[in-house]
Amino acid sequence: xxxxxxxxxxxxxxxxxxHLKQLANPLKGMKILHINSTKEGGGVAExxxxxxxxxxxxxxxxxxxxxxxxxxxxxCTKKMHNSLQGDRDDISPSLLSVYESTNLQNFERLKKKLxxxxxxxxxxxxxAALLHFCKKRKGKWLWRCHIDVxxxxxxxxxxxxxxxxDYDASIWSLSAFVQPLSHPQYLIxxxxxxLSEKNIELSKKxxxxxxxxxxxxxxxxxxxxxxxxxxxxxxIGVVQSYRLIKNYVPxxxxxxxxxxxxxxxxxxxxxxxKAYAGDDPDIHILELPPDAHRAxxxxxxxxxIIIQKSLKEGFGLTVTEGLWKGKPVIGGDTGGIKLQVxxxxxxxxxxxxxxxxxxxxxxxxxxxTMKRMGKNARQFVLDNYLITRQLREYLTLIVGLLYGSKEKxxxxxxxxxxxxx
Amino acid sequence: MxxxxxxxxxxxxxxxxxxxxxxNLREFRDRLRNVHPGCLYYHFWGGLLHPHFDxxxxxxxxxxxxxxxxxxxxxxxxxxxxxxNVFEDIEDLRNEIIEIVEERLFESEHVPWxxxxxxxxxxxSQIVIFDTGKNYANxxxxxxxxxxxxxxxxxxxxxxxxxxxxxxxxxxSVWLTGFSDKYEELIEALDNIDPSFxxxxxxxxxxxxxxxxxxxxxxxxxxx
Numbered sequence: 001x002x003x004x005x006x007x008x009x010x011x012x013x014x015x016x017x018x019h020l021k022q023l024a025n026p027l028k029g030m031k032i033l034h035i036n037s038t039k040e041g042g043g044v045a046e047x048x049x050x051x052x053x054x055x056x057x058x059x060x061x062x063x064x065x066x067x068x069x070x071x072x073x074x075x076c077t078k079k080m081h082n083s084l085q086g087d088r089d090d091i092s093p094s095l096l097s098v099y100e101s102t103n104l105q106n107f108e109r110l111k112k113k114l115x116x117x118x119x120x121x122x123x124x125x126x127x128a129a130l131l132h133f134c135k136k137r138k139g140k141w142l143w144r145c146h147i148d149v150x151x152x153x154x155x156x157x158x159x160x161x162x163x164x165x166d167y168d169a170s171i172w173s174l175s176a177f178v179q180p181l182s183h184p185q186y187l188i189x190x191x192x193x194x195l196s197e198k199n200i201e202l203s204k205k206x207x208x209x210x211x212x213x214x215x216x217x218x219x220x221x222x223x224x225x226x227x228x229x230x231x232x233x234x235x236i237g238v239v240q241s242y243r244l245i246k247n248y249v250p251x252x253x254x255x256x257x258x259x260x261x262x263x264x265x266x267x268x269x270x271x272x273x274k275a276y277a278g279d280d281p282d283i284h285i286l287e288l289p290p291d292a293h294r295a296x297x298x299x300x301x302x303x304x305i306i307i308q309k310s311l312k313e314g315f316g317l318t319v320t321e322g323l324w325k326g327k328p329v330i331g332g333d334t335g336g337i338k339l340q341v342x343x344x345x346x347x348x349x350x351x352x353x354x355x356x357x358x359x360x361x362x363x364x365x366x367x368x369t370m371k372r373m374g375k376n377a378r379q380f381v382l383d384n385y386l387i388t389r390q391l392r393e394y395l396t397l398i399v400g401l402l403y404g405s406k407e408k409x410x411x412x413x414x415x416x417x418x419x420x421x
Numbered sequence: 422m423x424x425x426x427x428x429x430x431x432x433x434x435x436x437x438x439x440x441x442x443x444x445n446l447r448e449f450r451d452r453l454r455n456v457h458p459g460c461l462y463y464h465f466w467g468g469l470l471h472p473h474f475d476x477x478x479x480x481x482x483x484x485x486x487x488x489x490x491x492x493x494x495x496x497x498x499x500x501x502x503x504x505x506n507v508f509e510d511i512e513d514l515r516n517e518i519i520e521i522v523e524e525r526l527f528e529s530e531h532v533p534w535x536x537x538x539x540x541x542x543x544x545x546s547q548i549v550i551f552d553t554g555k556n557y558a559n560x561x562x563x564x565x566x567x568x569x570x571x572x573x574x575x576x577x578x579x580x581x582x583x584x585x586x587x588x589x590x591x592x593x594s595v596w597l598t599g600f601s602d603k604y605e606e607l608i609e610a611l612d613n614i615d616p617s618f619x620x621x622x623x624x625x626x627x628x629x630x631x632x633x634x635x636x637x638x639x640x641x642x643x644x645x
Contacts, residue, residue, distance in 0.1 A: 014569070015569055015570065015571045015572075016571065018553075018571065019431060019433070019571040019573055022431055022551055022553055023431075023433055023549070023551065025551070026551075150538075172438065175436075175438045175442075175542035175544055176538070176540075176542060178438040178440060178542075180440055184437055185437060185438040185440070186435055186436065186437055186438075187435075187436040187437065187438055187544060188435075188436075392433055393433075393435055395433070396433040396434065396435040396547075396549050397435050399549045400435055400547045400549060403549075405547070406547070407458075407459045407462070407545070407546070407547060407548065408547075408548050408550060409547065409548070409549045409550065410550045410551075411549060411550065411551040411552070412552065
């Protein structure tokens with residue numbers, strides 16, 4: 001049976017995999033622990049699902065644990081998430097107290113692993129306070145921020161900063177998100193996994209079967225937004241765009257949303273969207289379970305245009321997924337989407353529902369442009385946004401952390417590995 | 422003269438935010454005076470090893486920003502044409518950019534500025550260099566390896582080398598000169614490759630072409 005690394009080599013080339021092996025050499029046997037708050041749903045969980053086995057195959061002792069909490073904890077962290085993205089929403093002292101006690105409980109449960117790990121990656125605000133309780137840590141701790149924190153609500157950021165400032169380093173998706181902190185702040189955009197159920201090639205029949213099962217017609221263009229039902233993803237704005245398109249050309253809109261177990265607001269937003277969409281038969285609102293990866297894959301492949309009209313976005317993995325499937329993407333001109341969608345090259349960036357409608361109409365009128373953009377899109381992801389690139393940067397960062405802050409670090413090869421050829 | 426083998430090294434680069442940013446050309450000049458020298462390395466050379474969109478029009482991030490966001494074609498063109506490899510020292514490169522910006526500020530009636538969200542963010546890099554364990558004594562053997570070299574190796578031996586070698590050259594040429602004048606023609610072909618306006622993939626292909634063409638000529642008896 002092919003190893004995972006061999007499978008990736010078939011997509012990205014052998015030299016990329018050899019490069020990863022070389023880089024991982026000095027890290028062999030090292031204990032690396034990732035902590036986040038959900039195993040399913042959301043981009044962080046999706047990437048960790050594959051990053052961990054890949055690291056293990058490279059000889060690194062990588063593990064992934066999640067923290068758990070009650071309803072109030074998730075309510076608090078959702079508020080944190082929204083506030084970091086700019087919502088001016090104060091969090092009550094009682095909720096903050098739940099945040100702290102939940103982190104303490106999780107620390108007690110994970111204490112041994114946290115203390116013994118050589119490197120600990122803490123993802124997003126939910127587990128950020130774990131470090132505060134870990135007085136006997138052995139390794140280096142990194143806080144990985146997946147959110148657009150370019151203009152956070154200051155009181156909430158100040159609260160979190162008291163925990164984050166003690167980390168050895170932090171990782172951000174974009175330089176515009178970086179907040180002043182005295183430790184090194186690395187820049188690593190997220191990535192997608194080309195071999196996951198969500199991104200592997202599918203047969204035409206499978207794609208058609210999925211579309212049929214949802215009542216999506218294949219003779220009318222399909223514009224799709226895949227994302228959690230979250231106000232920052234602007235699903236209402238997408239429906240507004242659709243109405244502006246529909247006046248001129250036949251089109252179907254698909255709004256497909258999974259739900260993440262750490263997002264208590266999803267149901268509320270979904271109801272709002274359903275009410276706003278009314279009973280238009282060309283608007284398909286699909287509620288998909290968090291593990292409906294193959295269905296989402298089929299939906300993206302069966303669509304003509306992918307839309308991600310976010311108002312705030314750390315890094316929209318669904319944008320990269322759409323590009324990888326050779327689709328032009330119309331994305332909100334915000335956050336990580338600025339890096340992902342190169343305007344006029346692999347899609348368009350827009351600021352309003354009107355802008356999105358205009359670009360969809362333009363593309364539907366120019367199928368040649370759609371095709372060219374789709375081709376550019378796939379190559380752009382192959383070159384820049386696959387998981388192997390992210391893994392390479394994580395490995396480089398760890399080496400960097402272990403060997404100091406020098407601009408150039410020269411690793412010596414163990415004599416046993418010098419082959420001559 | 423006995424030449425040592427060609428040791429293939431590889432490298433990987435990681436970007437580090439400095440927190441320094443500029444919203445107008447004057448701020449850009451002021452930040453430029455003090456930013457970490459690694460920022461110049463990153464914004465001139467690092468783009469080749471970091472996620473980016475290959476825009477063949479521009480050679481460095483400063484020129485891209487000046488064009489796309491400042492909408493100042495004059496300074497954008499002047500920044501784009503800078504060849505960082507001709508400067509002996511990174512501080513000389515810094516001074517050159519500052520002079521160009523100052524000149525533009527002097528002749529402008531207004532200081533060009535960008536909207537919030539379009540600021541220039543200064544980023545520096547950390548580069549990890551590692552030995553692949555592969556060492557080749559014979560240039561003919563090296564020819565077969567080049568197509569399989571990682572882009573990191575191409576970057577290290579063809580781009581980064583210009584900061585390390587006398588005459589700002591590539592490592593292949595420097596190594597080949599150790600064989601006296603035996604590979605003069607190959608050295609010339611390698612030295613003639615312009616590392617500008619290209620991607621690492623294309624560069625690997627060009628280096629490969631230089632080696633392949635040379636050894637084909639040798640086997641055809643057209644070269645020594």
